[in-house]
Amino acid sequence: MIIRNARVLTFDRDNRVLESATVEIGAGGAIERVEEGLRASGQGQGSLTPNPQSLTPAPDVLDAGGRLLMPALINCHTHLYSTLARGITLPGRAPKNFQEILKKLWWRLDRALDEDDVYSSALVGLIDAAKSGVGTMVDHHSSPNAVAGSLDVIERAFREVGLRGVLCYETSDRDGPRAATAAIAENVRFVERARAAGDGLVAATFGLHASFTLSDRTLRRAVEAAGGLGAGFHIHVAEDRSDLEHARRRFHKTVVRRLRDLGVLTERTLAAHCIHVTAGDVASLARVGAAVVHNPQSNSNNAVGVAKLIELMRGGVLVGLGSDGYSPRMWEEFKTAFHLQKLRTGDPRVGYAEAYAAAFLNNRTIVRRLWGMELGRVEAGARADLILVDYDPPTPLEAGNLFGHLLFGIANAPVDTLIVNGRIVLRDKRCITVDERAVAERARRQAEALWRRF
Numbered sequence: 001m002i003i004r005n006a007r008v009l010t011f012d013r014d015n016r017v018l019e020s021a022t023v024e025i026g027a028g029g030a031i032e033r034v035e036e037g038l039r040a041s042g043q044g045q046g047s048l049t050p051n052p053q054s055l056t057p058a059p060d061v062l063d064a065g066g067r068l069l070m071p072a073l074i075n076c077h078t079h080l081y082s083t084l085a086r087g088i089t090l091p092g093r094a095p096k097n098f099q100e101i102l103k104k105l106w107w108r109l110d111r112a113l114d115e116d117d118v119y120s121s122a123l124v125g126l127i128d129a130a131k132s133g134v135g136t137m138v139d140h141h142s143s144p145n146a147v148a149g150s151l152d153v154i155e156r157a158f159r160e161v162g163l164r165g166v167l168c169y170e171t172s173d174r175d176g177p178r179a180a181t182a183a184i185a186e187n188v189r190f191v192e193r194a195r196a197a198g199d200g201l202v203a204a205t206f207g208l209h210a211s212f213t214l215s216d217r218t219l220r221r222a223v224e225a226a227g228g229l230g231a232g233f234h235i236h237v238a239e240d241r242s243d244l245e246h247a248r249r250r251f252h253k254t255v256v257r258r259l260r261d262l263g264v265l266t267e268r269t270l271a272a273h274c275i276h277v278t279a280g281d282v283a284s285l286a287r288v289g290a291a292v293v294h295n296p297q298s299n300s301n302n303a304v305g306v307a308k309l310i311e312l313m314r315g316g317v318l319v320g321l322g323s324d325g326y327s328p329r330m331w332e333e334f335k336t337a338f339h340l341q342k343l344r345t346g347d348p349r350v351g352y353a354e355a356y357a358a359a360f361l362n363n364r365t366i367v368r369r370l371w372g373m374e375l376g377r378v379e380a381g382a383r384a385d386l387i388l389v390d391y392d393p394p395t396p397l398e399a400g401n402l403f404g405h406l407l408f409g410i411a412n413a414p415v416d417t418l419i420v421n422g423r424i425v426l427r428d429k430r431c432i433t434v435d436e437r438a439v440a441e442r443a444r445r446q447a448e449a450l451w452r453r454f
């Protein structure tokens with residue numbers, strides 16, 4: 001495929017912005033060439049009016065019509081199983097803290113999920129993600145009454161929509177020893193399966209819920225099982241103060257220290273949240289090389305606190321960005337990450353570097369670590385995970401002022417096209433890989449039945 005007539009944000013070493021460029025994608029789904037100028041773009045590119053249909057291009061030539069082309073976004077922590085909770089009514093009084101939110105909403109919902117719900121949730125969540133320019137999602141799944149094979153069902157949804165995914169099952173003791181054993185088995189099975197598939201679209205980590213729902217015994221079993229596979233962990237860490245208090249009360253140490261001592265934190269581990277961490281914890285995270293994933297909108301919604309992004313990053317921790325299932329729009333997470341650091345510190349000078357690094361530099365580094373996959377750049381050798389955005393900059397756009405355009409312009413602009421691994425997923429703002437309306441109709445029926453069981 002050749003994409004021509006695009007204004008390109010390369011996110012390469014020099015962060016080049018190309019006024020009008022041609023991007024060639026090989027049959028294997030990698031970018032083969034990025035060329036500035038109008039070469040290979042035929043006639044008519046001088047037109048100021050974007051009109052992709054005007055040239056009736058050959059099937060493998062996509063005229064970007066002057067749109068902005070940049071890497072597809074990455075979501076490093078999400079829960080696709082939460083999608084069908086949209087609009088659900090909770091019985092009784094509104095949950096007043098994090099533990100009540102889990103008990104009254106998420107742990108009731110996940111227990112009610114069957115395989116069809118898991119599939120529909122995933123499809124809806126993936127379509128939403130595609131429409132907001134996300135090409136890769138790192139998912140954390142839970143369905144304690146439909147554990148075995150649940151990750152295959154999610155994988156099927158990823159392949160149908162055409163997004164890239166890193167999947168895991170959330171091991172926990174909260175539903176009893178049988179569910180914990182089934183969860184460990186599902187992780188082991190899927191890590192092996194994803195490795196065997198080896199096509200780069202779906203990969204696996206080993207999922208763990210959180211310190212406060214996991215016994216030492218279960219954590220040791222998980223570490224032993226994962227160790228033989230070379231898989232990293234994906235776990236919630238110190239999201240709420242209650243997690244820290246539990247670890248201090250029961251184990252006389254912080255959550256980070258407990259997990260480190262048990263061998264859960266490695267350079268392939270994703271530690272979601274890390275809000276209630278000490279300076280010593282930050283040093284530990286940096287020393288072992290575990291990545292932290294910040295989820296600012298979910299944290300705001302649950303009123304659990306604000307991660308100390310500045311201190312974590314200055315302390316040498318790799319911090320990426322996720323949504324925790326709160327929103328498919330990583331642009332909103334990017335903005336909220338930026339705003340929260342200003343509010344937290346009372347300093348209008350901070351937040352720029354941290355939000356930018358988390359969303360555009362660290363997420364791609366996390367994916368490379370988990371997967372060995374080069375994403376997040378428009379340059380030869382990287383995977384062709386790209387978006388075309390309806391953004392015609394009304395002010396000069398160059399390498400040095402990208403942040404302002406991302407925050408105030410591109411974040412608000414419609415995503416027209418999404419390409420993942422060289423395959424078009426979204427075109428003219430519609431998913432072309434699946435029937436969006438049929439998926440929504442089916443999901444509504446599933447949700448109705450699910451809410452009755454909830």
Ligand SMILES: [Zn+2]
Nearest residue numbers: 140236272324
């Ligand atoms: Zn989460």
